[in-house]
Amino acid sequence: MRRFSTIRNVHERTIEAPARAVGALLDRLSSPQDPIWPAPAWPPMRFDRPLGVGADGGHGFVRYRVTAYEPGRRVRFDFNPPMSGHHEFVIEPLGRDRCRVRHTLEVKRRGPMLVGWVLAVRWMHDTVLEELFDNVERATGTAPSPVRWSPWVRLLHRLMWDRADAGDLPTGARLARAAFEWTDYSDAYQMRMRPGMPRDPESWRGVLRGASFPVVGREGGEVLLGEDAGHLDFRASILVDDHQVTLGTVVRLHNRRGRLYWAAVKRVHPFMARTMLRRIHRRLAVTAPTAAERAQQAAASPTPHGS
Template sequence: MKIINIHKRVIHQQKINVVEILKTLSTENDKIWPNENWPEMKFINGIQIGAKGGHGPIRYYVEKYDPTEIIQFRFSKPNGFNGIHKFEIVELNKETTEIKHTIDMYTEGKGTIFWFLAISSLHNALIEDGFDKLENNFSNNKKFTKWNMWVRFLRKRMKKRSKA
């Protein structure tokens, strides 16, 4: 099944400031990934073309990397996820920047079921949390996107399983 999932956020900052925050992705001083509530994004040698890593059960490698424009990852797991996800940064004007996250993939078999039952909702919440964290680097009025009931239910189930 074809999956296109896009999240965008307009940040009222110059592109260079947003780029600097995105450069911290998957570092010890990560200022975008919401690892306070989600599995950490990890890469053994940092983000560079060919680097392998992921978060939780999702695995991927860096396919394209230009820190001022794009970080593109290609899925390697779970089985049935065939495609990419990427962050893009676009200057809208001198004081406004858009960050965009896109998943563009085909799913098959268990990957399709996994996507629809759990990953889609969890992914949407994770990305919005990450965009909140990014935007909060520049604001005193902290953003916080509330999780929907399904996400809260799934996270509670996952917590119970990890304790067992």
């Protein structure tokens, strides 16, 4: 007979704002203009349809579906198998201009899953919820005392950050593709963009931290850096679109010295490229404006004529 332990975790905060105003924020949860979920520092909440009963999705590796939704008041998510349990947000009015936001998680776990909760998941879960409450306060005009990450949370965050995936040089990397008449080596590594991350490729030039390669071209969402030498020519392409950022490399070899040099370098190049892209991806996510700040900036921006 399997023994399960029920984990119950509750976070709540009193908000100095009407329940109706806070409920309107809750209704935008998981939308492209979500003002409260703490992305991009944490994986965004995404569903296969707008928030409502039947929507299926989750955040990161945690998968769930919406099983109850009372607009402006409550939303419940039931975890997908093999997990068993749910989590939900509830807004309780406390008067005309005050309310309480509560998040409750109940899940049955056993064995290694329980150990994982105790050692890692709980710490990140608690931080995500407190940051979400910070965003609720920001969005309703209150300046919160932002939650501080403990050293353990910082370590877990770094260790569990997304990895770069290898792929082909995208067709959109036109500058890289046209850099040389022939190419002796090329590769590309991609990572998914998260809400709030910069789309300007210039913001990503720090991926080559420690290297002073000059910019040799710019076009659309691509910036091309590189340098020519007697033994080889090197180009690094940074391509950014709404879905992913790509770090691509193209190399042209000139002579035996270049072939010997690149034979040694290419053994560590994939590891270094993945590591550099992952590092700046995380840094830009952690330092990006909060969801509430982005929503406020969007609301303050003038609407283009005719839109």
